Amino acid sequence: MRIAHEIVERNEKPEDVYIVAIPNGGVPLGRRLVENLEEVAGQRIPMGILDTTLYRDDVHTTGERPLLRVTEMPSSVDGRAVILVEDVVNTGRTIRAAMDALMDFGRPRSVQVVALVDRGHRELPIKIDYVGKNIPTRPEEKVHLRGEDGDLEGLLEVVVEAAGEGA
Amino acid sequence: MIGRDLLGIEDLERSDIERILETAERMQEIGERQVKKVPTLRGRTIVNLFFEPSTRTRASFEIAGKRLSADVVNFSPGASSLSKAESILDTALTLDAMDPDVVIVRHKVAGVPKRLADSLRAPVVNAGDGAHEHPTQALLDMLTVKQEKGRIDGLTVTIIGDIAHSRVARSNIYGFSKMGAEVRVVGPPPMLPADVESLGVKAYISLREALEGADVVMALRIQLERVQGALFPSIREYAATFGLDRAKLRYAKDDAIVMHPGPVNRGVELSHDLADHRPSVILDQVRNGVALRMAVLYLIAGLAPGEESAP
Numbered sequence: 175m176r177i178a179h180e181i182v183e184r185n186e187k188p189e190d191v192y193i194v195a196i197p198n199g200g201v202p203l204g205r206r207l208v209e210n211l212e213e214v215a216g217q218r219i220p221m222g223i224l225d226t227t228l229y230r231d232d233v234h235t236t237g238e239r240p241l242l243r244v245t246e247m248p249s250s251v252d253g254r255a256v257i258l259v260e261d262v263v264n265t266g267r268t269i270r271a272a273m274d275a276l277m278d279f280g281r282p283r284s285v286q287v288v289a290l291v292d293r294g295h296r297e298l299p300i301k302i303d304y305v306g307k308n309i310p311t312r313p314e315e316k317v318h319l320r321g322e323d324g325d326l327e328g329l330l331e332v333v334v335e336a337a338g339e340g341a
Numbered sequence: 342m343i344g345r346d347l348l349g350i351e352d353l354e355r356s357d358i359e360r361i362l363e364t365a366e367r368m369q370e371i372g373e374r375q376v377k378k379v380p381t382l383r384g385r386t387i388v389n390l391f392f393e394p395s396t397r398t399r400a401s402f403e404i405a406g407k408r409l410s411a412d413v414v415n416f417s418p419g420a421s422s423l424s425k426a427e428s429i430l431d432t433a434l435t436l437d438a439m440d441p442d443v444v445i446v447r448h449k450v451a452g453v454p455k456r457l458a459d460s461l462r463a464p465v466v467n468a469g470d471g472a473h474e475h476p477t478q479a480l481l482d483m484l485t486v487k488q489e490k491g492r493i494d495g496l497t498v499t500i501i502g503d504i505a506h507s508r509v510a511r512s513n514i515y516g517f518s519k520m521g522a523e524v525r526v527v528g529p530p531p532m533l534p535a536d537v538e539s540l541g542v543k544a545y546i547s548l549r550e551a552l553e554g555a556d557v558v559m560a561l562r563i564q565l566e567r568v569q570g571a572l573f574p575s576i577r578e579y580a581a582t583f584g585l586d587r588a589k590l591r592y593a594k595d596d597a598i599v600m601h602p603g604p605v606n607r608g609v610e611l612s613h614d615l616a617d618h619r620p621s622v623i624l625d626q627v628r629n630g631v632a633l634r635m636a637v638l639y640l641i642a643g644l645a646p647g648e649e650s651a652p
Contacts, residue, residue: 225367228371228379228380228381228409228639229379229380229381233381234381234382234385234642234643237644237645237648237649239639239640241363241364242363242364242367242368242639243367244367244370245367245370246370274380275379278374278376278378278379279374279375279376280375
């Protein structure tokens with residue numbers, strides 16, 4: 175709910191806001207955020223889902239071909255304030271891929287980023303506009319989120335797993 | 342696990358087919374965008390090596406490669422270079438030396454793609470070899486059926502025509518059987534291979550019996566040049582007995598769909614009306630072909646020898 179308020183404060187025209195979730199983790203968060211935003215702003219907020227796999231910078235460097243996830247972009251992004259929603263942001267490479275993918279759908283007026291958890295090991299100049307929690311971790315550690323599906327704050331436990339333990 | 346080359350459906354596991362179909366379903370969304378292009382295969386080179394003329398399949402692979410941002414080179418030696426005594430293998434090795442990331446091969450002789458796959462560094466996709474296999478056609482047919490019917494498992498698929506000489510039939514027999522469908526084949530006796538039932542299908546001589554309860558009816562293209570031979574007396578007789586029209590289609594299920602790999606000989610394999618209207622899904626097959634070939638290219642382009650496309 176706090177993030178929804180911040181988004182409305184930051185965006186003078188909430189009617190232009192378009193939530194775009196990055197699967198898989200961003201999708202339940204995006205849904206919850208849309209509910210909260212609709213309550214705060216008092217109007218319908220559109221939501222899209224944008225898979226970044228085909229825009230990754232490491233897809234064809236190894237034999238691995240990651241599974242593709244769903245992309246559904248029901249509304250035009252032209253002139254909208256697009257808010258990308260991701261569960262955990264670390265290196266920033268997924269957000270970079272998401273921005274490239276987004277531009278193939280049109281010309282948003284602005285792009286902002288929501289992350290539930292920011293681990294902070296940025297490898298690209300990407301900034302997070304709305305952060306649920308900053309979690310200092312070592313790069314080799316893994317972060318798992320536990321809690322009610324899509325809850326943006328509270329009710330949520332972040333488990334930091336040391337390197338080498340099973341996933 | 343999908344191997345490095347796609348030579349035939351016979352080599353695939355059911356899970357491979359499922360993986361390819363699922364990937365193709367995701368690729369379809371790209372074809373609906375205004376900008377129908379993703380950067381995935383940027384800097385990769387795809388060679389279309391078509392020894393046998395083909396407009397449709399070649400164009401489909403070319404569009405698929407381009408939508409993934411690969412550079413696509415069309416190479417159609419045809420019969421001319423063979424008459425110059427340049428062997429198929431020499432041609433392929435010459436191309437291989439230019440470092441392509443995938444070589445797509447069509448040849449009128451069965452087994453040529455396999456021979457090339459054994460010799461080339463690049464992964465090979467079979468785009469049709471003689472009467473052997475045409476795996477991407479069968480995969481796009483399965484994709485079309487899955488989308489129309491929501492499943493493949495448990496369906497009855499009837500294939501009509503020259504089964505003995507059809508790579509499309511062969512690949513579809515393997516594919517639909519592996520996916521759990523019941524496959525039936527029907528045609529004039531000279532067009533049914535004697536051992537066809539060893540592939541796990543039921544062979545019929547009566548079209549009516551073959552259509553009874555069918556969910557999917559697939560008519561194969563009749564090679565008109567073969568008609569002059571001994572396989573059957575006349576086109577008119579074939580059309581009367583095995584040509585599908587709305588009257589004969591009533592023997593199949595009410596919601597049966599009609600497929601054809603194209604191009605249709607209108608009035609022979611399908612009536613004019615069926616060729617152009619529901620329940621035939623011929624243009625959906627064509628549209629799905631691009632997405633399906635994008636999926637195949639995504640899964641195997643650039644794989645090194647011995648490497649597999651892990652899930």
